[in-house]
Amino acid sequence: xxxxxxxxESATHFGPGETLRGIAxxxxxxxxxxxxxxxxxxxxxxxxxxxxxxHSTTLEHPQQTQSYPFQFELPPSPYSFSGxxxxxxxxxxxxxxxxxxxxxxxxxxxxxxxxxxxxxAMNK
Amino acid sequence: xxxxxxxxxxxxxxxxxxxxxGWTFEQLMDRLERLNYRGAIVGAEGSGKTTLLEDLxxxxxxxxxxxxxxxxxxxxxxxxxxxFESIGRSDVICFDGCEQxxxxxxxxxxxxxxxxxxxxxxxxxxxRLTTVVECSTNPALLREIIERLVGPDYSVxxxxxxxxxxxxxxxxxxxxxDQV
Numbered sequence: 001x002x003x004x005x006x007x008x009e010s011a012t013h014f015g016p017g018e019t020l021r022g023i024a025x026x027x028x029x030x031x032x033x034x035x036x037x038x039x040x041x042x043x044x045x046x047x048x049x050x051x052x053x054x055h056s057t058t059l060e061h062p063q064q065t066q067s068y069p070f071q072f073e074l075p076p077s078p079y080s081f082s083g084x085x086x087x088x089x090x091x092x093x094x095x096x097x098x099x100x101x102x103x104x105x106x107x108x109x110x111x112x113x114x115x116x117x118x119x120x121a122m123n124k
Numbered sequence: 125x126x127x128x129x130x131x132x133x134x135x136x137x138x139x140x141x142x143x144x145x146g147w148t149f150e151q152l153m154d155r156l157e158r159l160n161y162r163g164a165i166v167g168a169e170g171s172g173k174t175t176l177l178e179d180l181x182x183x184x185x186x187x188x189x190x191x192x193x194x195x196x197x198x199x200x201x202x203x204x205x206x207x208f209e210s211i212g213r214s215d216v217i218c219f220d221g222c223e224q225x226x227x228x229x230x231x232x233x234x235x236x237x238x239x240x241x242x243x244x245x246x247x248x249x250x251x252r253l254t255t256v257v258e259c260s261t262n263p264a265l266l267r268e269i270i271e272r273l274v275g276p277d278y279s280v281x282x283x284x285x286x287x288x289x290x291x292x293x294x295x296x297x298x299x300x301x302d303q304v
Contacts, residue, residue, distance in 0.1 A: 044127055044133050046127065049135065082127055082128055084126075087126055087127040
């Protein structure tokens with residue numbers, strides 16, 4: 001099994017428009033055709049899942065062992081939030097092709113840099 | 125509880141895959157091969173038809189076929205022309221929800237997809253293609269799935285939950301989502 005790692009330079013809490021910097025590193029068992037690095041958000045909860053890829057970078061014919069610094073400008077929205085029925089989660093994901101091995105690192109994005117809790121927000 | 129922490133959230137439930145009761149995927153593939161990869165997975169709602177259809181994809185790939193998925197439901201009952209145009213000769217069409225087509229539309233669909241390598245459908249009742257699997261549920265299966273999601277100590281009256289949802293495992297798990 002390959003070793004895949006995603007590490008953010010600083011915290012895992014960000015504000016809209018900030019720059020998320022990090023390092024993707026991998027040690028692959030076999031050569032890969034390409035590696036995708038994606039910034040995206042997805043929902044989890046009771047209903048059907050939504051997924052939106054905001055930025056995506058593809059590295060063709062990557063080295064079998066490599067460290068790759070990356071940075072993404074975060075968009076103004078949507079904010080990370082959680083309620084009883086749905087959570088919105090931001091993440092960076094690294095996907096190796098064609099093996100489809102992947103790893104993911106989640107983070108929160110909101111004006112307070114904290115996840116917005118819907119029941120709290122509604123009670124205010 | 126936050127949605128992302130709920131043990132019955134959809135993404136987690138979807139990690140519970142189809143477990144063949146008393147047969148193997150190899151046996152199912154043999155049966156499909158004898159039927160020229162044309163067959164129906166039959167069962168009531170929430171009995172695992174879609175999960176089984178999805179889980180067939182890697183087994184089809186081992187036989188050098190590509191699983192080409194098509195999903196219809198009550199909200200989406202039409203098939204885009206581009207679907208027919210994109211069918212390749214190594215595609216096995218995995219059609220989830222074929223009962224959404226009228227008999228006439230089904231006949232037309234069958235005719236227009238004959239050049240595909242196969243056609244496997246899910247449907248609530250038998251008749252359109254030879255039935256290869258009948259999906260069914262029981263309280264023991266529901267209990268097993270609940271235990272896989274939350275462990276053996278979770279307290280719930282599985283028999284009445286199962287009866288309340290008439291064997292629809294998906295709906296039973298949705299009820300549990302609201303209870304935690």
